[in-house]
Amino acid sequence: MKKKIIYFLIAAVCLSGCTADYLDKKPSKSLVVPTSMVHLQALLDGVSNSMNTAPGIQVLATDEFYHPESNLANIPFLDRNSYTWAKDIFEGNGVRDWEYPYKQIFNANIVLEGLSKISRDASNEKDWDQLQASALFYRANALFNLAQVFAAPYDQPTASALPGIPVRLSMDVNETVGRGTLQQTYERIIGDLIDAEKKLPAQVSYINRPSQPAVTALLARIYLSMRQYDKATEMASRCLELHSKMLDYNTLTPSAARPLPAPFSGENAEIIFYSTLQSYSTIVNSALSGVDSVLFKTYHADDLRRSCFFVARANGLFGYKGSYVNAVTLFGGLTTSEVYLIRAEGYARQNKTDLALADLNTVLAKRFKTGKLVAANATAESILDLVLLERRKELFARGLRWSDLRRLNKEPEHAITIKRTFAASELTLPANDSRYVFPIPDDEIRSSGIEQNPR
Template structure:
């Protein structure tokens, strides 16, 4: 599918399919046509378009779910790695991704490609000609424009994470097309990884400045639905970590940590049930309401008691099971009968199926309907710890302090450890990332950016792939064949035809 085709009618389609976009359908049709030379005539229309961009994150190819599927940037990266195990109960919807057998004509890869560029197109529609209002309402323009720029940057970075042939900051390897306009005649080519990063940082840095001077408070302690300046700092911390600019990653993570502390042990489990105490650590979340996609359907279908992916036994073994509050929040057991209860943590009768309880639903419901937590302070501690450890020297002490601080927040009666060796500390931080960020869409990318192999010691399906070497082509996804067919300027990922 041509990228420019995603723009035409996008807001209208968003309004039809996603209830939070309802107001967009009321905008005059000529303003929705990508080919129109007019653009929006009021800031309200720009605001509606921005709402549409947020709503599109709930698409089944992004953070939302279709029937029994999971979004590409939700739990799929964990299914593709080694901490979630495909079971014999799985429908096979993401079988090609989980077992790295994808090709250019894979429909679900195109679904993810289209979902991402749909968000980008909506962000660009929001940005189009918004400068005309700067003189009369500069702070509101800053708020709208800053969010749209941050969204555009983040989504291109997510595309780079799957399709980029390298994460090195100055790499000439293939990156992704970077869309900044709503030009219907545009046939974008793939930029280099360096050029892709350049655009991402340009957008994030401009967004960070704009969001420092806005017309109203965007988020509260109990509602984190918007990308504000703090969320932009968190995105900058994440991107700088991938780019191996460790000093910048440390600095931006520190700015987030200073504003949004870790959840206390009593409040941690509420994060996954959408119960937000005042000190919870959600930085930005994509909200889901009834009918807008169910986050956990791709792992364990609570209402039908179907276990598609279970936690790997080797991962569960790394937890301090009696004391780690993450263990009881993330894992459980359940018998196979349709109305069987869920036993959190390690409880339940012997022989029960191990399940992921992280996304079962709000409170005691089992409908898999929860918000997707895109950014959390727990990740920021791990970013800062890794960035400090990578800088070495005197920073190792601070890196260890971050690791101990996060563990103390998660493990009852935790006794701080002493790790004097840099490599041993980095390995401890990497393990903590696996535990802390389990099933949050990080594991595949963490393995890719550290150029590590995948070796699955725990498999259940006989046809499951077991190993993937660091040099394998499958670390970068193929450009969808539909895009190749209609866009003569785009180049296929190395190794695919």
């Protein structure tokens, strides 16, 4: 891991257009730190160099996609092992879902250390503050994404007793960092975001850069995963005060191979922060795979998501084409629709049925054919289930289903068991099973000696 980080730093410096004249002369390339704010910003702007990616391996383990048993033996071992919840998923190999977030953390720490060498004064304080806040956002986002895959789901009574993930606050690759507790991991994540919010702008010119709405949207997502629904509702409201635009699906061409507009075209005002998921196309985009047929049938005929998200295949299955990346790659960023649904769930749990319905209908009005929407209605007893269903339908293949399963399994009325068939046997993933936490990659265990997750 240390070698990979060092190599990544050298590559990142080269790709950012840096030259030797501005670099500190150090005896080790692992200690080279850019001292120009332009070059520090370039490190964070590395969209194609992993800064705007998130783990995607968890998508394979959910109930969103299904792959025929007859072909499982022919797909890459990592895809198959994740799909079947195998005990040894990585088989001794490294994995991008672990490595890339730590590259993001490493870059963020480079920026923070670089800023410490640049005097903050009246001539640069706005840019200095924004750069610092951006680094804190990227670090927090990476830590949260790692925690959703490689640490136990957050539960207040046990968070101080369970291991978290290694929280690196320095670019020193030789520093030994343990896992700490889950509580400490989340405290760092939230603390970084709270510090970042006040220094970021309300609007940004490029959706790959953090903003105040991105911070509050991410905090809403985090508090939802922690089942702290009042705080999730509060953060969602703060986000929507700054960014409430929605994409009207009536402006799209549902029959197109990729109906959603390209993310950097400026045509999708719904994107608050751009991020993609690590690609596992063998199952997610295979012609042999299909989306959950039970869920597909819940989309109304006049719901444009039915035709914008899915495509019928010759084998009778339905594939997925609705990524906000406008490509095979899955989208994992933050959007207005997600924030509305977070707030709707919060309102539903607070017995504010009318407010929950208002948010739900705001989303649906942009998803149904013009004039065809029959406004959603529900009682106080049924509103939560309705919101959770619409959340599944709206946020399909965003990498969020795994987190939702983990938190909702804590509620007996929403807990489920996922089933697969493999090698003529039925495999099950019961609620709250230890396999809802992925193992730490083997090479990281060997190099750091940190505690492995039970499997």
